[in-house]
Amino acid sequence: MTKLKIGIVGCGVGGMAAALALARKGCAVTLLEAFEQPRPVGSGLLLQPTGLAALRALRLEDAVRAAGAPVQELIGHDSHGRRVMALDYADWRPGAHGVGIHRAALFDALHAPLAPAGVEVVTGARITRLEDAARPVLHDEAGRSFGPFDIVLVADGSASTLRGALKPRARAPVYPWGAVWTNIADPDDRFAGALRQVYHRAEVMCGALPVGLGPDGEENCTAVFWSVPVADMDAFLAGDFARWRDQRLAPLWPGLAQALAGRNDWAGFSRAIYRDVSVGRWDVGACALIGDAAHGTSPQLGQGANLALMDAAELAERLAATPSPAALKGWQADRRRHVGLYQLASKALTPLFQSRGWFWPAVRTFGFTPMSRLPGIKQLGVLLLTGTLRLGRFPRITRP
Structure with a gap:
């Protein structure tokens, strides 16, 4: 690959995965992060076979597992x-499974190899302006400039501050329901092997997801969540x-309440707020949105991190074959044929589980x-769960 100079805004899953994949393809990558100390946000997530395939391409699958x-x-x-729901990975492929993981563990797995791969990580760089989409220069709130770059990837999440500059007609309203998360120890494996959820009408959803190692390396952790209307979140956590x-x-859920018996307050709980991101095409000139900045949605299908990892791995392959901004057009068109199905399904399912x-x-x-439960519909559900429902063939790099 021609040594492209690439700037990436945001040190989340999509930003770090893209930085690592592109650096290993020979690009000169600068990763710009707003916080002085990059950190994960949230608790657990579920990696699907598609996300694991992308991590395999990044040589991180074994560490993540x-x-x-x-x-x-x-x-x-x-x-x-x-x-209400019972989906088994074995109905997709015998022996298949997902991997529950704490966001801190996934963050560490992606962050650790950045410097050895040659990625320049600049912290405390809150990018507020992008100049010249054809030969982009990035400016932060401290007045510093970075670039010009051959390509800029905007990976600053569903609440992206740069998305509007690239796509003025983009919409990203906050979903009415969010969630609070925490981690519990599960030494007896009471919650092992499955993502379990309980629903009260559509106004409450609580769940337990085994995630392995906790944020401080503790073993046998389970991430627990409880849905809360965003407008009520402050009052809820003050209760x-x-x-x-x-x-x-x-x-x-008596067993889950018992697992929280040793808690006295809301310490250790974090908030999660979700957006319904709609932008149309992701690319403008030599710039492109990636990950949740391009296609954030509700968490009903739990695909956010997986889709971001696939964005990164497939983009690196495209740029290896066509080392120029022209590759962005074909990449985003192909990815949108996959991502669009999940955006549509998430919108359709969300009211069934989170509404009044x-x-x-x-x-x-x-x-x-x-x-x-019908045979054909059940198979469709399993394809949605595993992330393998896609229009067109999977590229080799992310094929499970």
């Missing part, structure tokens, strides 16, 4: 004990923890749940 925990099933019940645990969580009133829970109970 060692840090995470295998997940063979997704199981969901409502507050009446009725089964009485014990009352929530004993009066709201325990009736829905009786209508959407009734649709879920009497329509979605029975249909999801």
Whole structure:
């Protein structure tokens, strides 16, 4: 590959994966991060076979598997004990599974090889302006300039500050529901092997995801989440923890409430807020959006990190074959044929699991749940779960 000079804004999953993949292809990569100390945000996530294939291309799959925990099933019940969802990876491929992992462990796996690969990481660089999309220069709030670059990738997440500069008509409204997350120890493996969820109508969703190593290296951790309307989040976290645990969580999921019995307050909980990102084409001149900055959506399908990893791995392959900004057009067109399916499915599913009133829970109970068990529909659900539903063939680099 011609030694392209590439600037990447954002030290999240997509930004770091792209930086590593491109540096290893011979590019001169500068990764610009707003915070003085880059850090992961949130708790657990579920890596699918597609995301694991991208990590294999980055030579990180073994390290990530060692840090995470295998997940063979997704199981969901409502507050009446009725089964809402049951998806088994073995229905896609015998022996297949996902990997639950703490965001800190994935962050460390991606961050550690950056410097050895030759990536220049600049921290404390909050980029506020992009000049000249054809030969881009980046400016931060301290008045510093970086570039010019041959290509700039904007990977600063669903709340991107640069997206509007590239795509003025882009929309990224906040979803009405967010979540609070924490980690618990699970020495007896009570939550092992599956992503488990419990729903109360569509107003509450709680879940437990085994993630392996915790943020400080502790073993047998499980990430726990509870959905909360964004408008109520401050009041929720200012409320009485014990009352929530004993009066709201325990009736829905006694075992999970018991696992939190040693907690006295909300210490250790983090917030998660999601956006519905719609931008059309991701590229403008020599610039492109990548990861959640391009296609953030609700977490119903849990695909955010996987899609960002695939964005990065497939872009590096494209630029290896065509080392110029012209490669961005074909890359984003191909990726949008994959990502668009997940954006559409997430929008369709979100009201069934996170909304107010009786209508959407009734649709879920009497329509979605029975249909999801039919052979053809069940296979479609498994393809969605594994990340393998795609228009067109998978590139070799991300083929599970």
